Amino acid sequence: MKLVAVSAGLSTPSSTRLLADRLTESARGELAAHDHEVETEVIELRELAVAVANHLVTGFPPPQLATAVDAVTGAHGLIAVTPVFTASYSGLFKSFFDLIDPDALTGTPVLIGATGGTARHSLILEHALRPLFAYLRATVVPTAVYAASEDWGSGGDEYTEGLPARIRRAAGELADLMAARPAEKTPEDEITSLERQLSDLRFD
Numbered sequence: 001m002k003l004v005a006v007s008a009g010l011s012t013p014s015s016t017r018l019l020a021d022r023l024t025e026s027a028r029g030e031l032a033a034h035d036h037e038v039e040t041e042v043i044e045l046r047e048l049a050v051a052v053a054n055h056l057v058t059g060f061p062p063p064q065l066a067t068a069v070d071a072v073t074g075a076h077g078l079i080a081v082t083p084v085f086t087a088s089y090s091g092l093f094k095s096f097f098d099l100i101d102p103d104a105l106t107g108t109p110v111l112i113g114a115t116g117g118t119a120r121h122s123l124i125l126e127h128a129l130r131p132l133f134a135y136l137r138a139t140v141v142p143t144a145v146y147a148a149s150e151d152w153g154s155g156g157d158e159y160t161e162g163l164p165a166r167i168r169r170a171a172g173e174l175a176d177l178m179a180a181r182p183a184e185k186t187p188e189d190e191i192t193s194l195e196r197q198l199s200d201l202r203f204d
Contacts, residue, residue: 001038001178003027004071005079008045008093015115017044019147019167020081023113026171027077027178036179043068045092052095061099068096073104077111077178078138080129084116088128097132106137109177111170113145122146139177143170 005024009016024040031038045052051065061069072078082093112129114121125144133140143166151163161169 001031001036001076002071002074003031003038003040003077003079003178004075005040005042005081006045006072006093006096007042008082008090008096009115010046010083010090010092012046014046014083015147015149015152016081016083017042019113019115019145020079022167023079023081023111023145023171023174026167027079027111027174030172030175031178034175034179036175038178041071043071045096048096049092052092052099055099056095065099069099073100075108076181077109077174078105079111079113079174080133081113081115082129084114084121084124087121088124089114089132094132097136100136102136104136105133107181108138109141109174109181110138111141111143111145111174113147113170115147117149119146119148119150122148141170141173141177143173145170 003024005020007014007017007020009020020042024042028038028040048065048068051062055061055065080093080097082089085091110133112125112133114124114129116122116124125146130140130144145163145166147163
């Protein structure tokens with residue numbers, strides 16, 4: 001399996017990248033606990049900003065951007081994390097996913113996350129991110145993760161789950177969907193299956 005995370009953080013270090021890393025490691029751990037081998041990759045959109053802009057203007061993706069798009073569309077599971085800009089996802093985040101074919105993520109399990117300075121922006125997950133991936137026909141996990149500045153290092157209280165607990169729950173949901181989704185067959189798989197069926201035939 002391949003698990004890809006997309007981080008739209010612009011600063012270094014970035015809380016957006018940190019959240020993407022935490023979610024990726026938690027999901028990888030959940031899959032490994034159930035004997036699923038998983039390869040992980042984190043795509044930093046900050047490094048692709050110029051390439052994304054050029055592609056939107058010219059229609060031709062540079063090799064580095066094409067590789068990133070292929071990684072996202074070929075993933076068995078996707079984690080997408082953006083900082084909040086003007087009560088929505090960042091322009092860079094939206095511009096990158098504008099380059100994804102509308103059918104390329106059909107059925108792909110996706111975990112959405114966002115970071116911001118205040119908890120008041122947490123509804124971005126339901127008002128902006130979830131509709132975006134619904135349009136792309138992805139399967140978005142029930143638990144989305146928003147991390148405000150005060151969430152880092154907080155264990156929550158009797159009314160609210162802390163950030164670590166939300167990360168574990170969301171990552172577990174993503175891992176379950178990835179494990180339950182049948183792997184797509186490659187032409188080589190189909191040939192191997194056909195050869196096996198032919199070898200089982202008896203000729204009298």
